[in-house]
Amino acid sequence: DSGVTQTPKHLITATGQRVTLRCSPRSGDLSVYWYQQSLDQGLQFLIQYYNGEERAKGNILERFSAQQFPDLHSELNLSSLELGDSALYFCASSVRTGPNTGELFFGEGSRLTVL
């Protein structure tokens, strides 16, 4: 158990809909990362927050947004969903950000299926 909690574990929805994925980082971790893993793809970095502020942005679509709340949990919002958004979405946390971040601790992922 990494200590990172993601909900829901599975989600099935239709094209055009909007969903919210939730992540609770490990106790004490200030930094949250979101990754997308599509079929046969590696982990694609989406976005990172540190103590409530956005710190880095990767290949995140404009239809996607995220935020980190004062209690440090984070939400990833996916809107106007398309079939190609079907993927496993991972949240990871770490204590620090930037230099000497150390390793990331991953949640079990949220599997999104868009029909």
Add this chain to the structure above:
Amino acid sequence: DQQVKQNSPSLSVQEGRISILNCDYTNSMFDYFLWYKKYPAEGPTFLISISSIKDKNEDGRFTVFLNKSAKHLSLHIVPSQPGDSAVYFCAASSYTGNQFYFGTGTSLTVIP
């Protein structure tokens, strides 16, 4: 643009033999490298890391080698065990960056 590449999607090894998983990167600014292991229906778990100031780091059966001039790293597992069967991801980051770049993974199967 895949900055971290794992060119072997899969690898099969006999139990007790050595498993060698390879990873190449393109960004010379990367200076911290990690290997993660992922079982089905679970998130990736950290396995071992190496800083660019070293060329080798060992932890039990796992050793990571870094060749900076070739922009190549490898993970050696000796001896391989059936429980090592999983997908292994290589990742890299830079000292000044907040991003970790992951490869596409190599699925290792250790045959009893």
